[in-house]
Amino acid sequence: MIYDLFNEAIKNLSRSGIKTYLTLLGIIIGIAAIVSLVSIGSGLGMAVEQQLDQLGGKTIFVIPGGFQNIRIKLNETDISNFESIRNVESVVPVYSTSAILEFNGEKINVSVNATDSGDKTLFENTGFFNVKEGRDFTRNESGSILLGSEIAENYFEKKIEIKKLVKINGKDFRVIGILKPLPQSFGGGPDPGNTVLMSLDAFKRISTNLNPTIIFINATDKESVPQVVDDIKDYSDKKYGDKSVNVLSSDNLLETINSLLDMITMFILSLAGISLIVGGIGIMNAMITSVLERTKEIGTLKALGASNNKILTLILIESALIGLIGGIIGILLGFGLAEVIAIIGTQSGFALIAVKSYEIIFGALAFSMIIGMVSGFYPASRAANLDPVEALRYE
Amino acid sequence: MKNEMIRLENVSKIYTLGEIQVKALDNINLSICEQDYVSIMGPSGSGKTTLLDVMSTMMKPTFGKIFIEKKETTKMSNTELASFRGQKIGFIFQTFNLLPKLSALENVMVPMWVNNTTRSERITNAKNILESVGLGDKLQNRPNQMSGGQKQRVAIARALALNPNIIVADEPTGNLDSKSGKIVMDILNDLNKKDGKTLIIVTHDQSIGEKAKRKIVIKDGQILNGNTKVCQL
Numbered sequence: 001m002i003y004d005l006f007n008e009a010i011k012n013l014s015r016s017g018i019k020t021y022l023t024l025l026g027i028i029i030g031i032a033a034i035v036s037l038v039s040i041g042s043g044l045g046m047a048v049e050q051q052l053d054q055l056g057g058k059t060i061f062v063i064p065g066g067f068q069n070i071r072i073k074l075n076e077t078d079i080s081n082f083e084s085i086r087n088v089e090s091v092v093p094v095y096s097t098s099a100i101l102e103f104n105g106e107k108i109n110v111s112v113n114a115t116d117s118g119d120k121t122l123f124e125n126t127g128f129f130n131v132k133e134g135r136d137f138t139r140n141e142s143g144s145i146l147l148g149s150e151i152a153e154n155y156f157e158k159k160i161e162i163k164k165l166v167k168i169n170g171k172d173f174r175v176i177g178i179l180k181p182l183p184q185s186f187g188g189g190p191d192p193g194n195t196v197l198m199s200l201d202a203f204k205r206i207s208t209n210l211n212p213t214i215i216f217i218n219a220t221d222k223e224s225v226p227q228v229v230d231d232i233k234d235y236s237d238k239k240y241g242d243k244s245v246n247v248l249s250s251d252n253l254l255e256t257i258n259s260l261l262d263m264i265t266m267f268i269l270s271l272a273g274i275s276l277i278v279g280g281i282g283i284m285n286a287m288i289t290s291v292l293e294r295t296k297e298i299g300t301l302k303a304l305g306a307s308n309n310k311i312l313t314l315i316l317i318e319s320a321l322i323g324l325i326g327g328i329i330g331i332l333l334g335f336g337l338a339e340v341i342a343i344i345g346t347q348s349g350f351a352l353i354a355v356k357s358y359e360i361i362f363g364a365l366a367f368s369m370i371i372g373m374v375s376g377f378y379p380a381s382r383a384a385n386l387d388p389v390e391a392l393r394y395e
Numbered sequence: 396m397k398n399e400m401i402r403l404e405n406v407s408k409i410y411t412l413g414e415i416q417v418k419a420l421d422n423i424n425l426s427i428c429e430q431d432y433v434s435i436m437g438p439s440g441s442g443k444t445t446l447l448d449v450m451s452t453m454m455k456p457t458f459g460k461i462f463i464e465k466k467e468t469t470k471m472s473n474t475e476l477a478s479f480r481g482q483k484i485g486f487i488f489q490t491f492n493l494l495p496k497l498s499a500l501e502n503v504m505v506p507m508w509v510n511n512t513t514r515s516e517r518i519t520n521a522k523n524i525l526e527s528v529g530l531g532d533k534l535q536n537r538p539n540q541m542s543g544g545q546k547q548r549v550a551i552a553r554a555l556a557l558n559p560n561i562i563v564a565d566e567p568t569g570n571l572d573s574k575s576g577k578i579v580m581d582i583l584n585d586l587n588k589k590d591g592k593t594l595i596i597v598t599h600d601q602s603i604g605e606k607a608k609r610k611i612v613i614k615d616g617q618i619l620n621g622n623t624k625v626c627q628l
């Protein structure tokens with residue numbers, strides 16, 4: 001009997017004309033909008049968290065305050081003082097500058113990052129030394145660089161390949177490796193896909209700016225992180241003034257990023273909420289119109305002896321099926337859309353991932369089926385409760 | 396004397412349109428016997444359709460009682476009424492009211508689907524009935540692939556699907572040319588003559604009305620004549 005109803009419902013739908021397709025389209029658009037927003041929204045924080053997790057919570061970030069020229073300048077003395085703080089395992093300063101990269105006669109401005117330490121695990125953990133092709137440089141190599149894949153592949157008319165010679169600020173360097181891009185920029189820092197990496201010795205050839213833009217400090221273990229943070233703060237507050245140097249543990253950083261992400265998530269969620277309402281109303285409108293149009297058919301069924309329950313069940317199954325089909329197509333479309341948004345976003349420097357979770361799939365399916373059924377139920381029960389004659393008279 | 400099939404006791408129907416009330420049926424008492432062939436005639440707006448709809452359970456009267464095969468339909472719940480209607484009465488409409496997405500065969504199968512007949516039985520029965528109205532070669536045609544006369548024959552076949560005792564038809568030839576109309580009326584006449592169905596027809600067509608065993612004329616919601624018959628209770 002239920003099987004029979006299913007059969008009938010499928011038959012009705014498969015023979016439906018343009019109007020059912022329009023109904024379906026309404027549902028597809030609603031669901032696609034919801035799914036793409038939720039997918040992008042829930043992907044926002046994930047990658048950043050993953051990366052911070054990789055650092056194992058032992059890392060402290062020391063970032064001089066200020067911008068550009070008025071940035072506080074930390075120097076070698078500071079670095080060696082940091083090294084002598086209790087429970088500090090290693091100190092990894094990172095030097096940055098922008099420089100002119102010349103290849104094949106073309107000149108382009110790029111950002112250059114360098115580090116002094118032989119201990120590159122920190123960098124590696126954050127994905128900076130994820131060498132895609134070629135090899136890594138060793139500590140004292142002053143003529144070798146790693147090139148971000150974006151720069152290597154897209155900046156110049158001709159692709160820069162490994163072993164090619166390039167000029168940076170007029171000095172010769174050999175490209176010994178290509179860096180994989182990170183899926184998104186790390187905490188707003190440089191994207192290895194868009195940067196040039198070199199050793200400190202190499203950096204000294206092209207820049208006199210030997211004040212680190214960020215210093216990674218590794219504590220010996222997670223437990224001593226607060227003490228190390230305090231000691232660094234005491235030191236820099238005394239020397240450079242209160243809060244002129246930012247000292248963050250990865251937990252701090254996570255908190256900061258999270259509170260920002262929370263705001264963004266709230267924003268995305270409110271967008272998703274609006275799209276739920278708009279999509280839901282679209283689905284309702286489509287369903288109600290299509291069922292109202294069938295009032296006359298409902299009248300005929302009643303004349304032929306069909307009970308209200310039977311008619312309602314039939315329409316509910318049909319509505320659910322339309323919701324299901326529209327939901328499936330809408331989800332696929334929504335994920336596709338999210339993927340496109342993520343790719344465009346990543347290319348323009350935003351940390352976007354399209355999350356494709358079962359929660360989104362089931363949530364969207366349940367939503368479209370339930371909204372479909374509810375909005376099919378209302379006009380159907382109205383029609384089913386009419387006298388057959390009244391339903392038949394409906395135009 | 397034949398047994399009573401349908402009885403109306405003091406039946407009135409008042410339509411309310413906002414402020415305006417229209418008394419479409421005015422205190423009607425009527426008794427229709429089994430195997431009877433009744434035509435209902437009268438001027439436009441006299442209440443023919445209303446009378447037919449009310450006595451065939453398609454619409455509830457405002458006042459009065461209606462009995463079909465001695466059961467009071469005006470007391471039944473909507474669910475009871477639906478299944479009772481499906482079993483006892485076959486409907487033929489001026490505008491056919493076939494389900495547009497279904498083939499002729501499937502349209503005839505609908506009442507049996509409603510009645511939970513098995514699928515194989517539905518197909519066999521529907522085929523047989525369609526053949527009996529001369530549409531054995533149109534089983535797979537959709538309504539929009541058939542002529543008016545053919546559609547009305549599909550509707551007759553559908554009305555017969557559950558072998559009801561009563562057939563009601565409101566202007567069954569109203570949308571048909573005279574030739575198709577005659578084919579349809581011949582089938583309906585046979586249903587009464589050969590199969591003993593109680594047949595009630597609303598019509599404007601004098602020649603069709605005249606063929607009935609019993610002619611009821613209605614005006615302003617009241618029966619003018621043809622209401623002398625008494626059936627066995």
Ligand SMILES: Nc1ncnc2c1ncn2[C@@H]1O[C@H](COP(=O)(O)OP(=O)(O)OP(=O)(O)O)[C@@H](O)[C@H]1O
Binds near residue numbers: 438442
């Ligand atoms: N749904 C309705 N609402 C209000 N008034 C109605 C309704 N249906 C019918 N009427 C009125 O009730 C009266 C009887 O209508 P009915 O349809 O029964 O007449 P009829 O004899 O079948 O007419 P016709 O020959 O034109 O079909 C008419 O005055 C009509 O205007």
Ligand SMILES: [Mg+2]
Binds near residue numbers: 443444445
């Ligand atoms: Mg009428």
